[in-house]
Amino acid sequence: MNKTNPEKAIKELTIMLMYLTRFNEGDRFGSNFDMAWKGYDFDIINELDEEDYIRQGSHRSKSVAITEEGIKLAKELLHKYNVLDWK
Incomplete structure (x- = not known):
């Protein structure tokens, strides 16, 4: 099995932790996105935002919206790392 580099x-x-700890606040960003708290490395959050896996809205916000692509990626990664999803 190939090792994954730390970065x-x-x-x-x-993104997996954001997905697993998500919550829903309804129509906050013009659509019904699942949300996650922003308590992660800011450089990683910015990269995920640039790649459209999440949306930060305001940089002052304490939460982010997880996009459909972010949810899709998180589910693929759950499978890769052999982690069960919520039922």
């Missing part, structure tokens, strides 16, 4: 692992684990 990639941090990014993958961050």
